[in-house]
Amino acid sequence: MGKIRIAIDAMGGDNAPEAPVRGAIDALNDRKESISLILLGDEQKIRKMLDGLTYPKDAVTLVNCTEEIEMAEPPVNAISRKKDSSIVKGMRLVRSGEADAFVSAGSTGAVLVGGQVLVGRIKGVERPPLAAVMPTEKGASLLIDCGANVDARPAWLLQFAEMGSIYMEHAMHIKNPTVGILSIGAEEEKGNALVKETIPLLREKEDINFIGPVEARDVPAGAADVIVTDAFSGNLIMKMYEGTATSILHVFKKTLLSSLKTKIGALLIKSSLKSALKTYDASQYGGAPLLGLRGLVVKAHGSSKEKEFRIAVEQCLTFYEEDVNGKIRERMEAEAARMRQMKKAKAAEHPE
Amino acid sequence: MGKIRIAIDAMGGDNAPEAPVRGAIDALNDRKESISLILLGDEQKIRKMLDGLTYPKDAVTLVNCTEEIEMAEPPVNAISRKKDSSIVKGMRLVRSGEADAFVSAGSTGAVLVGGQVLVGRIKGVERPPLAAVMPTEKGASLLIDCGANVDARPAWLLQFAEMGSIYMEHAMHIKNPTVGILSIGAEEEKGNALVKETIPLLREKEDINFIGPVEARDVPAGAADVIVTDAFSGNLIMKMYEGTATSILHVFKKTLLSSLKTKIGALLIKSSLKSALKTYDASQYGGAPLLGLRGLVVKAHGSSKEKEFRIAVEQCLTFYEEDVNGKIRERMEAEAARMRQMKKAKAAEHPE
Numbered sequence: 001m002g003k004i005r006i007a008i009d010a011m012g013g014d015n016a017p018e019a020p021v022r023g024a025i026d027a028l029n030d031r032k033e034s035i036s037l038i039l040l041g042d043e044q045k046i047r048k049m050l051d052g053l054t055y056p057k058d059a060v061t062l063v064n065c066t067e068e069i070e071m072a073e074p075p076v077n078a079i080s081r082k083k084d085s086s087i088v089k090g091m092r093l094v095r096s097g098e099a100d101a102f103v104s105a106g107s108t109g110a111v112l113v114g115g116q117v118l119v120g121r122i123k124g125v126e127r128p129p130l131a132a133v134m135p136t137e138k139g140a141s142l143l144i145d146c147g148a149n150v151d152a153r154p155a156w157l158l159q160f161a162e163m164g165s166i167y168m169e170h171a172m173h174i175k176n177p178t179v180g181i182l183s184i185g186a187e188e189e190k191g192n193a194l195v196k197e198t199i200p201l202l203r204e205k206e207d208i209n210f211i212g213p214v215e216a217r218d219v220p221a222g223a224a225d226v227i228v229t230d231a232f233s234g235n236l237i238m239k240m241y242e243g244t245a246t247s248i249l250h251v252f253k254k255t256l257l258s259s260l261k262t263k264i265g266a267l268l269i270k271s272s273l274k275s276a277l278k279t280y281d282a283s284q285y286g287g288a289p290l291l292g293l294r295g296l297v298v299k300a301h302g303s304s305k306e307k308e309f310r311i312a313v314e315q316c317l318t319f320y321e322e323d324v325n326g327k328i329r330e331r332m333e334a335e336a337a338r339m340r341q342m343k344k345a346k347a348a349e350h351p352e
Numbered sequence: 353m354g355k356i357r358i359a360i361d362a363m364g365g366d367n368a369p370e371a372p373v374r375g376a377i378d379a380l381n382d383r384k385e386s387i388s389l390i391l392l393g394d395e396q397k398i399r400k401m402l403d404g405l406t407y408p409k410d411a412v413t414l415v416n417c418t419e420e421i422e423m424a425e426p427p428v429n430a431i432s433r434k435k436d437s438s439i440v441k442g443m444r445l446v447r448s449g450e451a452d453a454f455v456s457a458g459s460t461g462a463v464l465v466g467g468q469v470l471v472g473r474i475k476g477v478e479r480p481p482l483a484a485v486m487p488t489e490k491g492a493s494l495l496i497d498c499g500a501n502v503d504a505r506p507a508w509l510l511q512f513a514e515m516g517s518i519y520m521e522h523a524m525h526i527k528n529p530t531v532g533i534l535s536i537g538a539e540e541e542k543g544n545a546l547v548k549e550t551i552p553l554l555r556e557k558e559d560i561n562f563i564g565p566v567e568a569r570d571v572p573a574g575a576a577d578v579i580v581t582d583a584f585s586g587n588l589i590m591k592m593y594e595g596t597a598t599s600i601l602h603v604f605k606k607t608l609l610s611s612l613k614t615k616i617g618a619l620l621i622k623s624s625l626k627s628a629l630k631t632y633d634a635s636q637y638g639g640a641p642l643l644g645l646r647g648l649v650v651k652a653h654g655s656s657k658e659k660e661f662r663i664a665v666e667q668c669l670t671f672y673e674e675d676v677n678g679k680i681r682e683r684m685e686a687e688a689a690r691m692r693q694m695k696k697a698k699a700a701e702h703p704e
Contacts, residue, residue: 074541137599150536150544184502184587189426192502192584216591220599232544235536236588239568244596247489247572248632255621255628262624268617269608276607280600 003036003059004320006101006313007090010041011068013105013302017041020105020300021049023309025060027317030310032056034317038099040086041065065089071302075109079117087111091118094295101296101316103287105304112148115290115297122325124332125292127152129160130231130299131167132238133285138222140285142168142177146234147299148290154198157181157228158205162331163291164226165208170322171289171315180214180224182233188213194230202228207331216240245280283308286315292328296320355388355411356672357451358665359442362393363420365457365654369393372457372652373401375661377412379669382662384408386669390451392438393417417441423654427461431469439463443470446647453648453668455639457656464500467642467649474677476684477644479504481512482583482651483519484590485637490574492637494520494529498586499651500642506550509533509580510557514683515643516578517560522674523641523667532566532576534585540565546582554580559683568592597632635660638667644680648672 008024010017021039028035036059039046043064050060067085069078082088087106091114093099102119104111112130121128129145144164149156161179168177181198183191188199191213202210214223216237229237256266278284286308287300296319300312319325360376362369373391380387388411391398395416402412419437421430434440439458443466445451454471456463464482473480481497496516501508513531520529533550535543540551543565554562566575568589581589608618630636638660639652648671652664671677 137603147536182588184499184584184591187424192582195584215595216588217595217598219592220595230544232536232547233585233588236534236568236585237592239536240571240589240592241596243567243569243572244593245600246569248597248600251489251628251631252625255624258624262621265617265620268620269614272607272610272614273604276603279603 003034004101004317005036005038005099006103006316007038007040007093007099008309008313009086009090009102009104009106010039010046011065011086011106013300013304015303015305016105017045017049019304019306020103020309021046022053023304023306024103024313025050025053025055026306026310027313028059029055031314031317032059034321035059035313037061038063038093040090063089063093069107069110071107073107073110075107075113078107078110079113087114088118091115091297094119094293094297097295099295100320101298103298103300103309103312103316105287105300105302105309108147108299111297111299112290115293119293119295119297122292122294122329122332124336125163125328126159127156128290128292129156129163130288130290131164132234132288133172133282134219134238134241135280135282135285136220136222137279140172141219141222141224142172142226143234143238144226144228144291145231146238146288147231150230150232152194152230154194154201157194157198157230158201159292161202161205161208161210161226161228162335163328164228166324166327166331167289167291168225170324170327171318174225176209177225178211179208179226179228180211182219182227182229182237183213183215186213186215198228284311286311289315289319294325296325355386356453356669357388357390358668359390359392359445359451359454360661360665361438361442361454361456361458362391362398363417363438363458365652365656367655367657368457369397369401371656371658372455372661373398374405375656375658376455376665377402377405377407378658378662379665380411381407383666383669384411386673387411387665389413390415390442390445392442415441415445421459421462423459425459425462427459427465430459430462431465439466440470443467443649446471446645446649449647451647452672453650455650455652455661455664455668457639457652457654457661460499460651463649463651464642467645471645471647471649474644474646474681474684476688477515477680478511479508480642480644481508481515482640482642483516484586484640485524485634486571486590486593487632487634487637488572488574489631492524493571493574493576494524494578495586495590496578496580496643497583498590498640499583502582502584504546504582506546506553509546509550509582510553511644513554513557513560513562513578513580514687515680516580518676518679518683519641519643520577522676522679523670526577528561529577530563531560531578531580532563534571534579534581534589535565535567538565538567550580636663638663641667641671646677648677
């Protein structure tokens with residue numbers, strides 16, 4: 001297996017170009033034998049940044065881009081018009097096979113649209129889902145879909161369950177990952193139409209470890225390794241997690257600073273608390289992969305710092321070394337063969 | 353205005369019959385001039401409990417019930433079969449006008465089905481939503497719907513916005529309450545089909561104070577007074593709030609007990625922290641009203657204690673004194689008149 005060629009959007013996110021460039025170079029220096037980088041963006045700016053850094057020069061290529069996609073731009077327009085932007089050019093490199101992966105902290109909409117339109121799907125994949133690794137009390141759960149397909153269908157959710165299981169098993173090294181479907185009660189008859197239609201299909205699948213409906217209340221405790229849902233619900237869960245944690249910590253902080261007594265108390269608990277709260281630090285898991293594409297696309301959080309970009313690059317490497325896409329492709333082929341078999345059997349039963 | 357007659361499910365919830373009976377009697381003793389009670393359940397048990405209490409005897413009626421609806425029973429079956437249960441009998445009292453309100457901490461499903469089937473809707477109301485008052489950093493938001501109608505339609509959400517606004521204005525005394533629709537982005541083009549179809553309709557309505565989409569991330573901070581959504585999403589939000597808070601507090605507690613140093617720190621911050629966390633105590637707001645029915649039905653949390661039942665009874669009193677149902681009825685009539693007018697105008701424009 002050769003080196004993985006990772007394209008980096010050097011212009012995306014709040015801390016660009018410093019954070020993506022430095023983070024990617026850090027990862028490269030750690031794993032020189034396995035990684036080569038393609039940095040996309042304003043070449044002059046990137047070159048200036050690189051001048052101060054030590055790294056294997058022949059492992060880094062620059063691709064100059066003269067346009068930039070803004071966060072507020074309507075994604076479909078942006079992708080079709082700004083052909084010289086780092087997002088469009090990065091996606092095209094993955095499409096053509098010149099890059100194996102693309103990491104961007106730019107516009108989520110543009111990354112989602114670009115992934116589907118420019119990179120293209122693995123044959124048999126109906127809709128590529130955005131998957132976020134969420135920290136839980138137990139470790140981590142994969143919330144899939146958390147951003148790409150808002151009005152989803154049962155057949156798509158089935159594929160999310162399969163791709164999510166493969167990702168957790170091979171990229172996150174969780175053996176025989178449990179799969180739950182997000183719902184509003186433990187009983188199967190609860191839930192909306194999508195959930196009620198999907199549950200029996202998930203039960204039938206033998207290649208996943210389905211454990212039934214998972215309630216939102218149990219998500220933070222780590223109720224399942226893979227949590228399957230439509231992107232609207234998935235996004236609500238992800239954002240509610242973030243919002244509630246932020247709000248509680250805000251109230252805590254205010255309380256701890258409210259008197260001399262609490263300030264002394266705060267000093268005594270500070271370091272222990274900080275390390276305990278690391279459990280909830282989503283950045284330790286890198287970015288959110290868009291699964292089911294003919295290459296890997298990773299959406300990093302807009303606020304990502306150097307460290308998160310380094311982790312996202314390492315995440316691409318694991319994905320590549322474990323051949324996650326090869327495994328998704330195999331699973332989709334097997335599934336297509338199974339469907340053909342079923343059709344044949346049915347046709348034999350009821351000859352016309 | 354006469355006394356409000358409040359029916360209480362004395363058998364519902366984890367702490368029945370003690371908590372519902374004691375809580376209701378507490379409220380009665382506080383507001384003797386305004387409340388009369390009908391306690392439904394095992395008469396012998398209730399009578400035993402009442403024997404130890406002081407209260408105006410003529411303000412309390414007992415209704416014996418020989419059946420009980422279990423939490424796990426399929427609600428539709430339970431409601432149609434167990435005619436001698438406290439839930440069915442309580443609902444019937446509201447339907448017949450013998451009671452103005454019914455409070456139950458029993459099976460949520462049975463309360464929802466019973467409300468719709470046995471109590472019946474106010475004319476013009478399409479679907480009665482379950483509304484939960486959620487504590488926020490700013491005070492409280494009404495999450496409507498949080499349990500009744502999972503696959504909702506735009507027209508229903510419009511009515512949720514109207515009924516929720518009336519409830520917050522009159523039962524919670526928030527002037528000109530802001531209304532947001534739960535979505536996954538501040539931009540209107542984000543969201544699922546339901547949200548995208550509902551937004552323009554909400555914008556058109558002149559009798560509500562619509563402020564646009566609200567992201568889950570901003571809910572805990574108090575982004576809107578009324579948050580309109582389908583019951584699936586609403587329930588996810590409510591449960592994720594609960595689950596995240598529980599999980600964080602769990603990690604905090606473990607940390608504070610982890611060493612002598614942190615234990616001393618914990619002692620110093622304990623009382624301040626406790627009072628700060630009261631912000632997040634949902635029980636201060638009583639139960640969740642099922643709005644749009646021909647009487648008030650309040651679903652109390654299954655774990656409700658004496659205090660929560662007392663608050664739920666007071667909540668019924670405010671609802672009655674402020675004539676919230678009369679205001680909902682007026683709004684529905686005005687809306688129906690407006691629709692008739694529009695149809696007439698259209699017919700005049702295009703005579704056949």
